[in-house]
Amino acid sequence: MAQIIDGKAVSAAVKAEVAEEAAKLKEEKGLKVGLAVVIVGNNPASRVYVNNKKKACEAVGFQSFEYALEEATTQEQLLDLVNVLNRDDRVNGILVQLPLPKHIDEKAIINAISPDKDVDAFHPINVGKIMIGDYSFLPCTPAGVMRLIESTGTDITGKQCVVIGRSNIVGKPQAMLLLQKNGTVTICHSKTKNLKEVCLGADILVVAIGRANFVTGDMIKEGAVVIDVGMNRLDNGKLCGDVEFESAEKKASFITPVPGGVGPMTIAMLMKNTLTAAKQQAGIE
Numbered sequence: 001m002a003q004i005i006d007g008k009a010v011s012a013a014v015k016a017e018v019a020e021e022a023a024k025l026k027e028e029k030g031l032k033v034g035l036a037v038v039i040v041g042n043n044p045a046s047r048v049y050v051n052n053k054k055k056a057c058e059a060v061g062f063q064s065f066e067y068a069l070e071e072a073t074t075q076e077q078l079l080d081l082v083n084v085l086n087r088d089d090r091v092n093g094i095l096v097q098l099p100l101p102k103h104i105d106e107k108a109i110i111n112a113i114s115p116d117k118d119v120d121a122f123h124p125i126n127v128g129k130i131m132i133g134d135y136s137f138l139p140c141t142p143a144g145v146m147r148l149i150e151s152t153g154t155d156i157t158g159k160q161c162v163v164i165g166r167s168n169i170v171g172k173p174q175a176m177l178l179l180q181k182n183g184t185v186t187i188c189h190s191k192t193k194n195l196k197e198v199c200l201g202a203d204i205l206v207v208a209i210g211r212a213n214f215v216t217g218d219m220i221k222e223g224a225v226v227i228d229v230g231m232n233r234l235d236n237g238k239l240c241g242d243v244e245f246e247s248a249e250k251k252a253s254f255i256t257p258v259p260g261g262v263g264p265m266t267i268a269m270l271m272k273n274t275l276t277a278a279k280q281q282a283g284i285e
């Protein structure tokens with residue numbers, strides 16, 4: 001039976017580290033870390049995420065600046081706001097909540113955020129830096145996954161790591177981070193042929209597909225570390241992962257639950273990135 005990886009506890013530890021450093025920055029340098037969160041439209045899930053980010057800012061002692069724009073906001077208006085925030089010294093990090101309404105080109109917005117304030121690490125400059133291993137910010141979800149794997153005491157070096165999903169936000173950067181820790185990495189996607197066989201070879205399996213209960217226990221190697229990034233809302237309103245927990249926990253050595261696994265880590269790593277941004281902008285790091 002697998003040990004459950006407690007994402008809430010690990011994320012609380014990360015946030016406590018961040019809060020301590022933020023308090024020190026304020027006391028010693030008079031700096032108050034600030035995060036601007038921009039949301040466009042009324043997507044209920046986005047609203048929840050933005051509120052959680054605001055609460056996390058309060059918990060670690062950051063200032064948060066929230067910009068809730070109406071659905072009809074034009075791309076130009078949003079670009080204007082991003083440019084204002086790029087120049088605002090109180091704002092160390094800028095997060096534009098995705099997805100944006102269809103009439104706005106997400107790429108254009110991401111590209112307009114100053115790479116120094118891009119705490120989501122989605123800007124092409126930051127993505128490129130991750131590729132060469134010379135980064136300031138890591139994308140929050142993959143960075144959170146790395147922290148969870150670390151919390152199990154697993155040494156990634158030489159391990160067979162399988163990532164299912166190749167999105168720019170999760171799958172691809174996840175694979176890079178595992179590679180940087182000397183894992184032997186395979187990336188799977190919807191066109192992968194022998195998925196079950198590939199998964200059965202994984203010592204570390206990270207699943208980021210967006211399909212409820214897709215990975216079942218018979219696809220998991222005995223003793224594997226299984227990280228479930230998926231967040232799927234079932235018809236009954238319950239949240240569930242991409243991994244079928246009941247069958248998977250019988251095979252894995254460690255496994256993340258949903259909720260309470262990767263989810264809380266994403267916000268904790270966002271706080272960490274914002275702190276890093278503040279320190280860099282102050283010439284401290």
Ligand code: NAP
Nearest residue numbers: 141165166167170189190208209210229230231262263266
């Ligand atoms: P995405 O952009 O939709 O990417 C999904 C990936 O899964 C794609 O690469 C797709 O392959 C692959 N895929 C789809 N069906 C597959 C199949 N049958 N077999 C193998 N691969 C398949 O999703 P995402 O943004 O990466 O998110 C993935 C999941 O993680 C979602 O449930 C999302 O809600 C969750 N998520 C959670 C957090 C968190 O904080 N916990 C953060 C971000 C995302 P193709 O490229 O071939 O289409």
